[in-house]
Amino acid sequence: MSRVPRRRAPVSSHLDAPQIAALRRALLGWYRRHARDLPWRRTRDPYHTWLAEVLAQQTRVETAIPYYERFLAALPTVADLAAAPLDRVLELWAGCGYYARARHLHRAARAIMTDHGGRLPTTAAAWAALPGVGRYTAGAVASIAFGERAAVVDGNVKRVLARLLEITDSIDAPATIARLWSVADLLVPPRAPGDFNQALMELGARVCTPRRPACATCPLARWCRARAAGVQADLPRRRARRTVPEVHAVAAAITRRRAVLLCQRPPHGLLGGLWTLPGTHVGLRALNPPAETTPPSQDRPQLLRSHLRAQHGLDIVAGAALGTVRHDFSHRRLWLHVYAAAIRGPARSASPENAVRCAWVPLSKLDSLPCAALDRRAFELFVARHSNPRGRRRT
Structure with a gap:
């Protein structure tokens, strides 16, 4: 007789309100003690935050720092970015890869100047309405620069949450992605949402790593289902890659x-x-x-x-x-x-x-x-x- 896979309970049944509050405190406490000193964390300037988050999506932090500093030295404001020719923006991005990010920055900057009077949006919804700005970037800028209670889900956050809840479905599946966003929405606190989001990403980058996660030093270990089941190294799972022409x-x-x-x-x-x-x-x-x-x-x-x-x-x-x-x-x-x-x-x-x-x-x-x-x-x-x-x- 075949076994029917048991359905995973939603996070609300895995963690009650006091536990969620304790998890938030533990993660924020860890972050305040161990966060890396990065140039974009020394400011709440939304333009700086936006640039940093776009860079960090496909580039290692160590590589992103000189690009961030060079870009801001050349184009210190959103007005400067909008006024620059695209060739100049691409030149500043040279060597960083994934050049669509630079084109999207340029398009969005011009939209900010023409449609928003040069004022950067203050909400995730307004950021997401800009050309080339996705849900992750919108949530990151709104929470970090403006303190909005908006979630972020990037590759690091996916890994942390998949292990925390022992999600065995492919994290590439639309249903799983929707679930991860729901979990992130629930966990992000009304106070210090930007620090919490950065803490989740920092945890995934430095502790809850793809290989050999350092569970012994993880502030969320006591709530982690994957660790309790001994399967943290096997998660998250991805779809098998299809053959491409x-x-x-x-x-x-x-x-x-x-x-x-x-x-x-x-x-x-x-x-x-x-x-x-x-x-x-x-x-x-x-x-x-x-x-x-x-x-x-x-x-x-x-x-x-x-x-x-x-x-x-x-x-x-x-x-x-x-x-x-x-x-x-x-x-x-x-x-x-x-x-x-x-x-x-x-x-x-x-x-x-x-x-x-x-x-x-x-x-x-x-x-x-x-x-x-x-x-x-x-x-x-x-x-x-x-x-x-x-x-x-x-x-």
Whole structure:
């Protein structure tokens, strides 16, 4: 006879009001003793808090700090951010990755100036109404900068709550995510909600870690169901990753007097506004091409030549294959095959619908250019060639 999995009780039946109050006190007490001294925790300026929370979503704290300081030095107010061209914002973000965050910051800053008279919103609901601002960011800024009783759920908080309640369902499932938000809403206190939210995130980052959680030093250990059951190392659970289609693209490394020809992706969509080598991976549908655009290796130089003629008005000759780089997106695995190339004739005009901005960029400036990780690895293929006196060819 098969066992029926027992249903997990909601948090309200797991913890009564006095226990929730005790949990809050324990977590806040731990946080006040052990919180890291981070630059954005020394201020309640909502602009600073907003920038910090956006940076922290996909970047390690140690890496985020210099970007935070550099960004504020260059664009100290939301008005400065809104007035800056997008290229400048992306330049300040260069190397931090996940450039959509920078584009969303820029769009939201312009909305604040045009729709809110330059005043930053004071509630989570108003923050969430801005373009590119999600529920997590809205709750974080509203609670930390304005003291609103608003919850946050990021990766660290998901892990803490999944273990606290011994949630065995996938934390990627919509029903589980909704449950975690409900739990977070219940737990966040009316007093010091910002400190409580930061404490939950700090706990997940430093104690309730993905591997080898330090349960012996955890302020929530006495209430943790997973620890009581001895399954804390097995939680949280995630859905099995689905197989994603593979796409092959070709790109040209065209160099001239220690400079390389690069093009800027369209401003919208995945990797929008970032610089890359010219090739078949560039365009609004760049990462979702039909299957027939994945050519056998012997046809790639001809495909590259045809594409660059149509897209950029360039007549090129493709030379040696420099190598291949791989990048995994959530919905695609992209293989980018990079070829050395030279321009053999005068440039023609590309059709208006295909026109893409291109520029000669000195090799010495590549490190400061806003580029995706995929492109930086592609750059390394030809930069190494030019840096090696034995293997270098002048083009």
